[in-house]
Amino acid sequence: MLRSARSVSAPPSGVVALRSLVALLPAVWLVACGTGADRAEPASPETGQRPAGVSPLFEPLPAEAPAPADNPTTAERVDLGHKLFFEPKLSRSGVISCNTCHVVGAAGIDARHVAIGEGAREGTRNSPTVFNAAFLKAQFWDGRAPTLEEQAMGPIQAHVEMDLTPVEAVARLDSAGYGPFFAAAFPDDADALTFENVAKAIAAFERTLLTPGAPFDRYLAGDESALTDAQKEGLKLFQDAGCVGCHNGAMLGGSGFAGFSHAQGKGDMGRAAVTQEAIDNYVFRIAPLRNVALTGPYFHDGSVRSLQEAVEVMGNSQLKRRFTAEEVASIVAFLEALTGEFPLITHPRLPRASGVSR
Numbered sequence: 001m002l003r004s005a006r007s008v009s010a011p012p013s014g015v016v017a018l019r020s021l022v023a024l025l026p027a028v029w030l031v032a033c034g035t036g037a038d039r040a041e042p043a044s045p046e047t048g049q050r051p052a053g054v055s056p057l058f059e060p061l062p063a064e065a066p067a068p069a070d071n072p073t074t075a076e077r078v079d080l081g082h083k084l085f086f087e088p089k090l091s092r093s094g095v096i097s098c099n100t101c102h103v104v105g106a107a108g109i110d111a112r113h114v115a116i117g118e119g120a121r122e123g124t125r126n127s128p129t130v131f132n133a134a135f136l137k138a139q140f141w142d143g144r145a146p147t148l149e150e151q152a153m154g155p156i157q158a159h160v161e162m163d164l165t166p167v168e169a170v171a172r173l174d175s176a177g178y179g180p181f182f183a184a185a186f187p188d189d190a191d192a193l194t195f196e197n198v199a200k201a202i203a204a205f206e207r208t209l210l211t212p213g214a215p216f217d218r219y220l221a222g223d224e225s226a227l228t229d230a231q232k233e234g235l236k237l238f239q240d241a242g243c244v245g246c247h248n249g250a251m252l253g254g255s256g257f258a259g260f261s262h263a264q265g266k267g268d269m270g271r272a273a274v275t276q277e278a279i280d281n282y283v284f285r286i287a288p289l290r291n292v293a294l295t296g297p298y299f300h301d302g303s304v305r306s307l308q309e310a311v312e313v314m315g316n317s318q319l320k321r322r323f324t325a326e327e328v329a330s331i332v333a334f335l336e337a338l339t340g341e342f343p344l345i346t347h348p349r350l351p352r353a354s355g356v357s358r
């Protein structure tokens with residue numbers, strides 16, 4: 001099954017090494033300045049040296065998400081994207097926003113097995129978290145959107161999600177008083193309130209939804225006390241059993257695809273629906289595992305409730321290996337060390353709150 005575990009666009013290894021080095025710098029700086037004060041125990045030093053035995057396939061989560069040249073992350077764009085993310089007028093009924101299915105105060109998910117959108121219609125897939133999506137090389141369970149900008153146009157138009165046409169969306173935002181916010185966020189555009197700019201602003205906001213500082217990142221930065229013994233045991237097993245062959249990089253997934261035999265016969269063909277190639281039947285994006293302890297239910301169809309069971313399924317379907325209960329527990333303990341620090345996201349003040357529009 002590893003035949004189909006191919007990478008979409010792995011950066012050349014020199015780029016990876018450089019990025020890892022740059023990403024380590026802020027961690028070293030933090031320790032030097034003694035600002036790790038909110039931790040209960042004073043941690044052992046983050047030496048910048050990866051502890052012995054840790055696979056070079058892992059990378060720390062970068063502190064910032066790079067923006068594409070045509071959509072710089074400016075304060076005005078982030079502010080507008082923040083409003084739009086919470087804007088229920090972007091759905092036909094006026095009650096569903098991005099935050100309905102990606103609750104940013106609760107790990108960026110809806111905690112349902114599959115999403116419910118417009119007209120209480122059930123979708124067929126589980127809502128993945130929006131946190132750290134900026135680092136994914138392919139968006140969606142089948143990787144069909146390459147960028148956050150492209151992704152954001154999907155749900156607004158999807159019949160089972162928000163169900164608006166681009167023209168309707170723009171007209172609604174216009175009458176809701178968004179004009180000046182678009183003008184400020186896109187000062188070079190004569191016509192700033194466009195559907196394309198809706199997507200750009202939302203993507204700029206999403207690039208701020210990052211969760212650095214997970215115990216695993218501190219461990220990678222050389223703080224050997226950041227993981228418990230059980231977590232270190234789980235990390236070893238995650239590497240030795242072969243999970244790391246698929247779940248690697250800064251997101252422990254999110255950049256390649258693999259066959260998922262567990263999906264066979266359940267109707268979702270995965271990537272084959274995107275590429276129209278039989279070889280991609282039941283191939284899905286290798287799921288990213290950042291914050292996975294908080295993002296159940298699991299798998300593209302949300303068919304598995306517990307992380308324990310998800311690990312067992314992975315062992316059986318991807319590695320033909322049956323783990324003991326202790327082995328499952330230690331892998332789960334390791335996965336819990338991938339939970340980072342979530343930023344506080346407030347509910348924004350929407351334009352009509354100023355009373356100038358409907």
Ligand code: HEC
Pocket residue numbers: 085096097098099100101102115116117118123125126127128129130133136138139140141142148151152155156160161162202
């Ligand atoms: C009705 C629930 C619902 C709404 C509303 C919704 N989403 Fe989603 N979102 C989903 C589901 C389900 C998926 C996965 C779909 C798939 O893979 O085919 C998804 C996928 C995503 C992803 C990809 C993450 C990944 O890991 O691949 C991002 C980013 C995202 N949504 C952002 C948004 C934004 C921005 C909005 C508002 C414009 C939004 N969503 C509205 C349910 C929803």
Ligand code: HEC
Pocket residue numbers: 001002005141238241242243244245246247257258259260284285286287288289292295297298299300301310311314315318319331
């Ligand atoms: C051959 C590649 C491959 C290997 C090896 C692999 N996985 Fe996965 N993993 C995937 C794919 C693909 C998915 C997404 C499945 C889907 O679409 O539902 C996934 C999903 C997951 C999920 C669910 C994530 C979520 O958000 O729903 C967990 C947890 C997980 N893997 C853990 C592991 C562990 C632990 C191991 C080792 C025992 C492992 N995986 C081995 C490819 C792999």
